[in-house]
Amino acid sequence: MFLRNSWYVAAWDRELGRTPLARTILSEPVVLYRTAGGAPVALEDRCCHRSLPLSMGRIEGDELRCGYHGLKFDASGACVEIPGQPSIPPQARVRSYPVLERYRWIWIWMGDPARADPDLVPSWWWADHPEWAFTRPDMIHVKCNYQLVSDNVLDVTHLAYVHAGSIGTAAIAEFPAATEREDRLVRLKRWIVDRPAPPMYQAAGGFSGNVDRGQIVEHVPPCFSVNFAICQDTGSGAPQGVKRGRRIDLMALSAPTPETGRTTHYFFGFVRNFKLGDAETETMFEEGMVRVFNEDVAVLEAQQRMLETKPGAPKIDIRVDAAPLAARRMLAAMIAAENSPAAATAA
Amino acid sequence: MFLRNSWYVAAWDRELGRTPLARTILSEPVVLYRTAGGAPVALEDRCCHRSLPLSMGRIEGDELRCGYHGLKFDASGACVEIPGQPSIPPQARVRSYPVLERYRWIWIWMGDPARADPDLVPSWWWADHPEWAFTRPDMIHVKCNYQLVSDNVLDVTHLAYVHAGSIGTAAIAEFPAATEREDRLVRLKRWIVDRPAPPMYQAAGGFSGNVDRGQIVEHVPPCFSVNFAICQDTGSGAPQGVKRGRRIDLMALSAPTPETGRTTHYFFGFVRNFKLGDAETETMFEEGMVRVFNEDVAVLEAQQRMLETKPGAPKIDIRVDAAPLAARRMLAAMIAAENSPAAATAA
Amino acid sequence: MFLRNSWYVAAWDRELGRTPLARTILSEPVVLYRTAGGAPVALEDRCCHRSLPLSMGRIEGDELRCGYHGLKFDASGACVEIPGQPSIPPQARVRSYPVLERYRWIWIWMGDPARADPDLVPSWWWADHPEWAFTRPDMIHVKCNYQLVSDNVLDVTHLAYVHAGSIGTAAIAEFPAATEREDRLVRLKRWIVDRPAPPMYQAAGGFSGNVDRGQIVEHVPPCFSVNFAICQDTGSGAPQGVKRGRRIDLMALSAPTPETGRTTHYFFGFVRNFKLGDAETETMFEEGMVRVFNEDVAVLEAQQRMLETKPGAPKIDIRVDAAPLAARRMLAAMIAAENSPAAATAA
């Protein structure tokens, strides 16, 4: 079961144009395109006539014509032409989804259109800000449930094991993390104090001595996480909120969109406030960090396969599960609320 | 559920020889071969001993020997030898199917053998007639239910959308089609009057001006269709049945045999009465028309996938569905009759 | 349903080292490795924390550390370290399986560890004896139930059909085989007397005239078979147990381990007492006999596919089924006993 009344990332802005894009979201086939004016449109990707995916059709002006018998649909999903017959029955329509474009992503609202409030899109303003660079790698298709991705993002322990060769350092396990819960947010906070910077950060920030390293993850259900990585000369007050001396800020934005219950469109990007416009740094994020994400993909897909092989097998929880478990409970409560009789009455 | 008491095309004549051919028909594994005298034989492709496909065995004279423990079966399906034992129990036999060879196709009867009347094979005499050329492309395996193929053949609207680049013309939608029902036949009839011929027909018939173009489909359940394409100089009376001046007749014969409920062996061929023996024309049918059929395959397979993804989803019917719906109703009635208690009593 | 209280071959000795090996046995994911001292270890291949296969982790000394959040397990399956927390709950453990190394194979006990008696490993001493050569080809993964493999091994009739081109001869069918049943053993015995040796044996034993050829299969449930092939100059008393003149002994050892109910890890090897150290002979077994086994694989996989296509279809038994049927009955009785309430009480 998914949380329906939420925005999800449907595509990168660059993926949408005047050719229909087919994408399954929350197990629903969706077709995305842009009108002549460039506005994004999302419709049910199934012709109401004989079920051909509308994504096999062609765009005509602001409308989409089915590639089989030529029914034409406007951006609201209404059928506006049936070849060979003058009248159009009112049931001749497909579902249309609210969409908006923000931070270079196309966001889609999968629930009740009346509740599609643009303010509910997570506030990731750095992605659009001139003082920050935004690295926008292609989405990765991952064969796992999207919550496994959020679990992964909300856990920094695994850096030492999954990413031992890249960004992980053995020091991580020594510093306990604190989990904070807010209304619709789970925060995981850890400061690694007075330790050498890992190689990738050393190269990025030019640190000579030890650093204080903040690892803060803010997770907003159903699936939005920001991993803040802060690296500042040790002793200069970073854990207390002081910005001083050599410092770099790097945020990994994660938006794993459920394709189905067992597959995910993993959208992500990196924003940083250092070495803007530096080609080498850009390459490191475009390629090096994507390699890191792919280390996670191998783990996530193996985990999904094993969960499917042994569905009800017992499991234990450990300390580092506090934040992922808090996020899962928060989401479960939201889904339950959405499906309660009270919600149905209110709607 | 399939109509069992019917002929189906099992193979091209050229596919059958002295090596067993395995083919699943109506979800039943069948093995086909020819006796020493050349007669086609069709048996259940599952040894009654330990289930090895008999198609993995070898032909000996008129008989087929299993490739595992050597049981030998004659063309009636009776086991005639069990290595290592003198007596053969009466249950040692596999099912045999009535088969016949006509129009270069091997036809198989999938129901009660006592009712396998050769006169029930559709009358497609042009395929054997010296005044007609018969182009016989390889069967296409299509991942869709066979009724989707018949729907497609019984609809000429889609030419404008699916085949826009090849045989379709925008004019099609302007001329309404009439649907006629007979006892075991559905006919769809449309005349496109006083219009330019599409490129492929122009090349074939050498028309200089506008033409009258007849598109007539005759469908016989469960799955036999002939698309008659008639092209004649406009004003010369073609729609009234007058044959005069420049004229070409082209028939597309369709026999989509169900492999399973979701896959089809699509047998088809083209007969024509013009440019017999002309290599260029032959190539056009052998290659150009097969390309056209493959445009349909992409649509049919996408449609099947979507029907499986959203099985009970609502759909609307439009005018051009009259003929396909009539065919579906006719077949459904025949299948119901075949499975009624009365039918069981009569049998 | 499998017989659980039994040894099964899990791997060749050479497959195990200091890198974890993942292998599914009796539908259970297992991870195998060697301790620093070389002792084989087999654990459940699913971390009790978040289900990552432990085979994706790394060996540290005698222990295995999970590649996700770093839980460390010892050879008994107990968790001995949880990064980031001092205490380890008692449920933090994975199953460990008794294992032993014998005849170059790693054997695993899939049932109650208390009953894992090393004496229950079949006695295949030739495989370790200096007067015998042991050819040890790689395991073949076969997409069929393991009992189909045993059926195949317990039937020598099929040599004439499946292996007609290699080791089969038409003479086989003429000589009846006798089936003997002992407590936990089925024996199939056949002597082909005064016939030419098949090409492969001729080359191996240098026979000039006719031979007596013994084909004796001893099968021990659940899945262990030895095919004894004896070839001796005819008239010298081989069927009566006399060893004289030119004679070769060759045993094919078969240990098809169920991966799942429909797939098998087929371990096998050949022992012989002739031409030890002869490179050409070794090649013949290493390559020629593996080709023969692969002829069976094609048959076995086709049989499995057909059994899945037509699950309940009727079948007949013939004379040569006596031994395979005896083996199946013996195994079924053992599985039933293992699952009876009495067995549960005794355990």
Ligand code: FES
């Ligand atoms: S399927 Fe779309 S118009 Fe017919």
Ligand code: FES
């Ligand atoms: S399976 Fe055909 S003879 Fe045994």
Ligand code: FES
């Ligand atoms: S899954 Fe193994 S330690 Fe978490």
